[in-house]
Amino acid sequence: MKAKLEFELPEEQEEFKMATTAGEAYAALIELDTWLRARVKWASEDQPEEATKSYQECRDHLNFLLQEHGVVIF
DSSP states (O other): OOOOOOOOTTTTHHHHHHHHTHHHHHHHHHHHHHHHHHHHHTOOTTSOHHHHHHHHHHHHHHHHHHHHTTOOOO
16 A cells, blocks of 8 residues: 655645654654653652652653554553
8 A cells, every 4th residue: 555645835834834844853852751761760860859859740741642643652
């Protein structure tokens, strides 16, 4: 099976840009989630507990938004 996306340029330039950079955006989301996870899982002793909670809250919200938009990052 094959799928093709076609765009009327320049009218659909914004849609074209979103489609062609989706892979990079996906990779950035994975990196952000991984970074947040590391800040929670391997928190240093001098990291305030409030900071750890904030990182976890951000990660939870990121994953909520991804789920709401039907995006599965792993």
